[in-house]
Amino acid sequence: MTIEQIINRIKENNKNADIEILKKAYEFAKKAHKGQKRKTGGPYLEHALHTAFVLAQIKADFNTIIAGILHDVPEDTEYTLEDIKKEFGSDVATLVEGITKLSKIKYRGVERYRENLRKMFLAMANDMRVILIKFCDRLHNIRTLEALPEEKRLRIAKETMEVYVPIAGLLGIWSLKSQMEDICFKYLHPEEYKKLEYKYEVEKKVERNQYSREVKKILEKELKKEKIKHEIEDRLKPLYSIYKKMQRTDRKFHEIYDVFALRVMVPTISDCYKTLGIIHSLWKPKPDRIKDYIAIPKPNGYRSLHTTVYGPGNKATEFQIKTKEMHEESLYGIAAHWYYKEKGGSNYQKQPKWVEEILQLQSQEKNTNDFIDKVKLDVFHDRIFVFSPKGDVFDLPEGSTPIDFAFLVHTEIGNKATGVLINDKMSTLDKRLQNGDLVEIIIEKKRKYPNQDWLKFVQTRRAKEKIKQSTRLYRLSQLHKMIPGMKK
Numbered sequence: 001m002t003i004e005q006i007i008n009r010i011k012e013n014n015k016n017a018d019i020e021i022l023k024k025a026y027e028f029a030k031k032a033h034k035g036q037k038r039k040t041g042g043p044y045l046e047h048a049l050h051t052a053f054v055l056a057q058i059k060a061d062f063n064t065i066i067a068g069i070l071h072d073v074p075e076d077t078e079y080t081l082e083d084i085k086k087e088f089g090s091d092v093a094t095l096v097e098g099i100t101k102l103s104k105i106k107y108r109g110v111e112r113y114r115e116n117l118r119k120m121f122l123a124m125a126n127d128m129r130v131i132l133i134k135f136c137d138r139l140h141n142i143r144t145l146e147a148l149p150e151e152k153r154l155r156i157a158k159e160t161m162e163v164y165v166p167i168a169g170l171l172g173i174w175s176l177k178s179q180m181e182d183i184c185f186k187y188l189h190p191e192e193y194k195k196l197e198y199k200y201e202v203e204k205k206v207e208r209n210q211y212s213r214e215v216k217k218i219l220e221k222e223l224k225k226e227k228i229k230h231e232i233e234d235r236l237k238p239l240y241s242i243y244k245k246m247q248r249t250d251r252k253f254h255e256i257y258d259v260f261a262l263r264v265m266v267p268t269i270s271d272c273y274k275t276l277g278i279i280h281s282l283w284k285p286k287p288d289r290i291k292d293y294i295a296i297p298k299p300n301g302y303r304s305l306h307t308t309v310y311g312p313g314n315k316a317t318e319f320q321i322k323t324k325e326m327h328e329e330s331l332y333g334i335a336a337h338w339y340y341k342e343k344g345g346s347n348y349q350k351q352p353k354w355v356e357e358i359l360q361l362q363s364q365e366k367n368t369n370d371f372i373d374k375v376k377l378d379v380f381h382d383r384i385f386v387f388s389p390k391g392d393v394f395d396l397p398e399g400s401t402p403i404d405f406a407f408l409v410h411t412e413i414g415n416k417a418t419g420v421l422i423n424d425k426m427s428t429l430d431k432r433l434q435n436g437d438l439v440e441i442i443i444e445k446k447r448k449y450p451n452q453d454w455l456k457f458v459q460t461r462r463a464k465e466k467i468k469q470s471t472r473l474y475r476l477s478q479l480h481k482m483i484p485g486m487k488k
């Protein structure tokens, strides 16, 4: 991977990008990671460049790509966030800071970790771009899993499947989701993966190519007659999606293999419906397989027309019909929306409103097994998420202080609190905590009672009640001292 490859990729989407800044970030990262090697034996810089390249591929905005190159600098080198801020401005620095905070989360058993990550991702919803960087970082890490010991490899693959994949789905970033799934599938179920890979990508390849040429020829002729501009592509199904389908529906290999899949891209929405009509007049559709996700998009924003027809030789053939823009959206999800917004100019914003709308829609989903339905918009409207040094996540109302945090962790920690480290820096107990802060309470072991003055600034009812309770006990104990012999 070279910086030129990244530059070329960026220029495809963004002709005005300031390439000099990109080169400067490259030189900076090169200097910072100098001499560092990854477990694979390759230079560390390689990882930074890969991360940035995938970000460019999914059309992330320019600062996100810069932050991608720099994402491991504060964590792994002697250069600090301050240095990054000085050189590349506060927007880039904030993104890198977000990533650095994410890496503070430690693995503490799959169940717990998953909950933590879910909360954390939501917390980072105030700048989704951090998540994009994290995804691209993770994608490169799993692409190079081979170099790790088996136990770690399996752990990372599992974690990716359980945490990253559903979130990529939630954000509609299909290209990352399916890539991550197929890589993890390979490690988690190696036998099944090999079998499927052979059958689908080797055995069936010739047949598939012949068949799709035939279908394309027939369809193209009709589309030309109707003067509809079009692109028709073979759609290779990700192996994991076949595997899942087989499991879910308990169907045999061939029933799923033998389904051919094509994508038709046309200029406008009305062309989509016309094309659907043409396909149905050519071949008989399966009645229960017609889906109009243009009129009624999926909750993650996905739009397309789907149909399965009995094509030539009575072979089941799936069509996706969509516009180019819909296709890009389905590949790049959230990132594509930024791209279109940026291109359109004026109303570019850090947290697009539709992200909230997605989350809201998702939260209305009735699917109880899905974590998404736990996500209520109000959860992160006025909640913040902070981390303990062990990597546990605690959510608090906005405006909470270290004392609120301390009482949430444990009453005794609240009672004995004397100081606090926020992100490894000394701070005061009345400081307003920020989303993503790492909070470490310093306690004085001998201390028994909290400070009443804390009532002036604590936000949570829990902290208030605990302080009042202990204060009553304290007064009582003073009373006992003053009046010897008083009944306890």
Ligand code: MN
Binding pocket: 047, 071, 072, 137
């Ligand atoms: Mn990294």
